[in-house]
């Protein structure tokens with residue numbers, strides 16, 4: 001299996017940034033929770049490896065959430081129901097060898113110290129990393145971005161203190177009280193520099209041998225990168241019942257097209273990764289727009305057009321993802337330059353990007369939608385050929401798809 005050099009921290013950080021696109025109301029939640037959790041873990045004098053495991057888990061702790069609605073429910077300090085996203089996060093992380101060690105931490109990240117948890121755990125039986133992330137998560141929820149940070153710290157500290165021994169490990173609350181005395185603790189969270197600050201701290205440390213000092217680049221085989229991309233495809237697809245397998249279908253169709261074009265195994269795998277991530281930016285789009293049964297208003301359409309922009313901006317955070325970024329994010333660009341978000345033209349659209357655009361439209365047309373069933377072949381063919389005539393899609397690649405229509409349609413049955 002071919003390997004690629006990836007900066008593992010930057011990959012996880014990019015995916016964490018994608019998770020932060022979901023919902024309004026908590027900005028930079030994952031990165032801020034990671035920063036707070038790291039401060040508490042450092043107070044405890046844990047080993048570098050333990051601290052980093054906590055940071056990685058914090059960066060993806062809400063991976064079990066896909067919708068604005070689920071995210072909004074977590075804004076209450078004492079959440080009523082939090083177990084569903086913990087279980088889902090646990091399930092998703094277990095599918096990746098590299099992220100698997102974080103699964104149990106994520107499962108327990110809302111467990112109450114005093115017990116009565118669905119995990120059956122309480123007190124020190126709850127993993128320490130989960131207890132730290134739980135505390136950090138609730139501190140972040142209490143921060144009001146509309147108020148000056150240092151003016152609210154007393155209130156936040158008092159709210160946390162009240163819950164020592166109930167929601168939170170009292171020993172950790174003491175450590176939090178120590179570290180939160182410093183104004184810098186709070187200023188770091190509010191200054192818009194969290195990412196930079198955390199990166200500087202992480203550069204010095206390792207986790208599971210995945211980062212060496214000042215160099216987080218590690219050789220990861222493409223299969224593992226595929227597993228991680230599949231996790232995020234599932235997060236994207238879970239946003240809507242009507243597109244719940246869309247990313248997977250686009251990936252299967254574009255990979256099958258790559259095979260038909262005799263691309264190498266590594267190229268096919270890379271195309272699959274880009275396809276799985278092509279709608280990453282849809283995490284920023286409210287479900288009410290994604291599921292709207294009818295034509296979008298101008299404002300809604302303008303918002304919708306931002307999704308490929310976000311896909312691009314997130315994937316560009318990962319060094320080594322330059323091609324993946326373009327193949328994924330250019331799927332609404334057109335050969336004649338009338339597409340979005342960059343309006344680029346033929347000469348800048350690679351075969352892979354053109355293929356992605358075709359697979360995306362094909363998948364969308366054959367899938368059932370809230371307002372219609374999946375389209376039959378004659379309608380799909382008409383739409384695709386019309387787009388070729390208008391110089392939106394590549395004619396040769398559309399021909400390839402039409403010549404192998406039945407074979408590619410099987411992908412729909414297998415996703």
Ligand SMILES: [Fe+2]
Nearest residue numbers: 061062074109
């Ligand atoms: Fe959570």
Ligand SMILES: [Fe+2]
Nearest residue numbers: 278279331360
């Ligand atoms: Fe899209």
Ligand SMILES: [Fe+2]
Nearest residue numbers: 246278279360
């Ligand atoms: Fe799509």
